[in-house]
Amino acid sequence: MSTPSTGISFDSDRITSDHRHHHQSEFMDSTRHNRSSSSHSPPPNTIHFPVNYLNPDKSDHKRINEVDFFKDTKHYPSKSINYDLNCKEEITTPAIDLDFNVNTRLNLLTGNTSSDQSVIDDCISPSYENKRANHELVSVQAKLKRMNGENQRLREALNQVIHNYNALENHLAMMIHQKQGGENPNGEGSRKQVMDLGLAHPSKAETDKNLQLSTSEERNHDEQSTRPILNNQNTGNIDQSSDEAPIRKARVSVRARSEASVIADGCQWRKYGQKIAKGNPCPRAYYRCTMAVGCLVRKQVQRCAQDRSILITTYEGNHNHPLPPAAMAMASTTSSAAGMLLSGSMPSSDGYLGRNLLPFSSTMATISASAPHPTITLDLTQSQNPLQFQRSPGQFQEPFSNPTHLPHIFGQSLYNHSKFSGLQMSENMETSSQPGQLLPPAALTDTVTALTADPNFTAALAAAISSIIGGGAGGSRENNNDENVNATTSNNNGHGNDKVSNSGFQGN
DNA sequence: CGGGTTTGACCAGCGC
């Protein structure tokens, strides 16, 4: 990754905002960091090193700067030594990060290609070799420390996720227990519910089974507790559970403006049917995943009757096979949403999600408990939503131009709009006349808040939407003829039969 | 010729 060109661009201190630099390895981030610091007076732990070794036009200046470099390093020998001694246990600190800048530069230096090396060899000396070797050693050690720090941070994040998961699980069990307490004092009801939840939201035993079936090599065998999360993203536990218990399948519906007939979600689909659904002249197409034999994931694609520029894609089930990154985004979204939805709607009564509690008009996600499938709808068509979607004909724009912002944007937005400010219960949601079947508002809030605050869900949602936007906008192979979707219904007499209109609704 | 699409037929769930 460290190429001479990058070293040149850096040392020249004229780095443009070349897109490559944003995707360089970690030391490129360090170089940017250092460059920013070098524009001002260097911080105490920063070794300012504005050298252009590789610029033959400034050979004189180069040598001077080389001397300055070693002079500077001699000013900080103890720092490097201390750093080496502590690198095994310490967590990365900002000061240490600044040290990485030094290493980055050295790494660039030692990583020269032959052409670059020829420039440096002209002035090479035994002492220079030794010093270079020393600094290379420091570079490697710094990298090791950085990796250790990264590992430490990942472990902390992992522990936090585990903690949140356990807390959510316990809280859900408590909610179920409280709900069932009046009906069944001995608690058998709540126990059953927890067991049912385990079917929909995988238990460890089932997760282990899924892990054995999975071919993904990214499983972290050291972190047993993370399995439910990992599993929930990539396996077909929901479908499996549906075979074992009469649990309604959760669905995730995505509403997005798209001229294409389908959204590009990274998966391979085969159309197996088309139907005119009641109340919508646009035909509904049925697809199933063909990326693996036996994958039970299906999706339905249909134009919105009110606004035919809106494409409604409804996913059901989880994939039972590894997915490409592009498909993983959507799969994670649907799986996370479905899993959370099922977790929140597990009680057998239909009114668990309660009545329409909030009159907010800004809808980003809609939860519907209407039979037969609980559905969460992710509405990406709202221009007034917190994300301020902008739309040019046929595609979304600015908020998604930088995919790296998506997790933060969505996570923050969803979190800020938790407590239902961004979630609105579907108006077609069934309300229960039995008070005992209503979820207490606090519990309901917890359920949806957990959904919106779930970093796994929000991140996956962000990635999925990014995938949708990129795929939808770039899906040149999709049929962009909207009229093909707006099918004519030659036999649409309002009394539905099995006749499917001979529409031009083309699949992919 | 293989894979995907189309489309009429079939089935199951639900309400009346």
Added chain:
DNA sequence: GCGCTGGTCAAACCCG
């Protein structure tokens, strides 16, 4: 029980 509706099947068809 019957009709309506959603969902699926599978043979015919299309296409590269």
